[in-house]
Amino acid sequence: MHTTTFPRSTIQSSFLTATLCVAACGAKEPSNSGTPEKTSAAAEPIAVDGSSTVFPITEAVAEEFQKTGKGRVTIGVSGTGGGFKKLCKGEIALSGASRPIKPTEVEVCKQNGIDYIELPVAYDGLAIVVNPRADWVDHMTVAELEQLWEPEAQDKVKQWSQVRDGWPAKELHLFGAGVDSGTYDYFTQAIVGKEHASRGDFTSSEDDNVLVQGISTDPLALGFFGFAYYVNNKDKLKIVPVDDGRDDNGKGPIAPSLETISDGTYQPLSRPVFVYVAAKAAQRLEVQAFVEFYLTQGARLAKEVGYVPLPENAYALARSRFKANKFGSVFGGEGSKVGVTVEALLAKE
């Protein structure tokens, strides 16, 4: 009955495609076009770009939104940083972000006179994964991860045995989100303690499917990316429970799951993800309709594609934020914040 271009159950978009056009680009209004109050689908498409972590949610929302015939959506994936660059140049209407906006980006937006509205859309865990054949890995501590990923490890920590005694003296192949992604920024902030600081000798890609492909076919691989990509490739990957050494938010190693992410025990690798809407674009009727749709259907769809939805009152708060045109970020424009639980996020609203 409807023309779906790609199923959202499998995040298997092609590797090198930078821009994806959702739902056959030219998707006309569905058959029940007898409702004249709809805005025409021929209006300018809503341009969305940004985080690959937020992409699956936006994709699912856009797909269903287009079925309502209220507008068309094109989605690019160029990472959180790339998305903000485009947003602050006024090139796109919405940008997905897996971390709050950074001071440098705030500055650029200001210079160009671009205001934006920040809307939290879901909660995401950052998964540490290895190949299923890496049977020696049962869990890792934050300290081990730091020692493995910090800049000082570059060209030095190259074997599994260097991470923990008893692990094999075999080469270690690291995979991680690319430097333009918010996932990379958040990971470095949470694990190394400094945003954007890590070793450089690993396979880094903005395309999480490349990472999934690399880790799932290499027994010596270890990598990190958004939890949803793990959920969609469960049979090919092995999740590594993480122990943050603190007992007050859950004892011992904890694996990410919808529960541990939402109850705040999978720390420090859980974080809220956002979409940022350009203030000017927020005046457009079809953008308003899309954001409204996002904040009402987003919870259900986010869960469907492997994210933890926010509580219903969080979406209600976000909706009123959008309606009231509240500009800026509740995080003060300081970039990644570690340990923001659902409650803390709500308290900020």
Next chain:
Amino acid sequence: MRATQSGQRRIRRHQRALMREWLMERLLLACGLLSIVTTAGILFVLASESFAFFSEVGLSRFLFDTQWTPLFVDKHFGIWPLLSGTLLTSAIAITVALPFGLFAAIYLSELAPERVRRGLKPALELLAGVPTIVYGYFALVFLTPLLQTLVPGLAGFNALSPGIIMGIMIIPMISSLSEDALYAVPHSLREAALALGAGKLQTIFRIVLPSAFSGVAAACVLAASRAIGETMIVAIAAGQQPRFTLDPRVPIETMTAYIVQIGLGDTPTGTLEYKTIFAVGTSLFVITFAANALAQRLTKRFKETV
């Protein structure tokens, strides 16, 4: 009266023809110049951006460091990891393509009946027409899993699988150019060898092949230069981790794949990270230019000897 009129008409027609000829000449000249101007423009951009890069980083850090991490906090600009990736995949490609390509050329030129030759040669050249993205995914999703059952410790991204596929891609280059070289060896040489009592294979390997040697060598060098510049196959199947190694089983990154990676990301123009791709591009250009110049010299020598 009528005679002068027709005479004038003839002169006018002649002038028009001259004019047309002049125009055509200029048009063809412009077409020829276009490629030269384009090359000059590319050279200029490469040179100016690389100059900016090297004045910031310095040639010695580029040539004598063995790490390549320009995007990270601990920045290193050693070209060797990328260069070793490129040379490794290209060497594998040549190792695959040379025997197959050369023997195919010998068969086509010396042994195959004319009818077979006429059918087989275009069929072989079809290999060169397969889009490289298809080759890339073929390496990634078909050949790599197959090789993993044979080669212990082969990672999902590696140099071996795309290297082999690249070899298959350049077989037609080697076979076609070598076959031309073998075919151009004068028939009198073969007849002389046969008359002296040499067998068919003896004639081929002792007389024809040595005579055509520089032509065959030129074919190899050209094919190698094609492999060095190949982008899509290695970008898809070889990985994206600059690693200074000659181990064909682990993920590596070639020079071309690095340029793709930066091109796809959102590196702001004008930054040092952005300029790295021009430095890498210049190195690539120097290598392939040297290879092509070598091939040209070899071809010239081949023409002189024949």
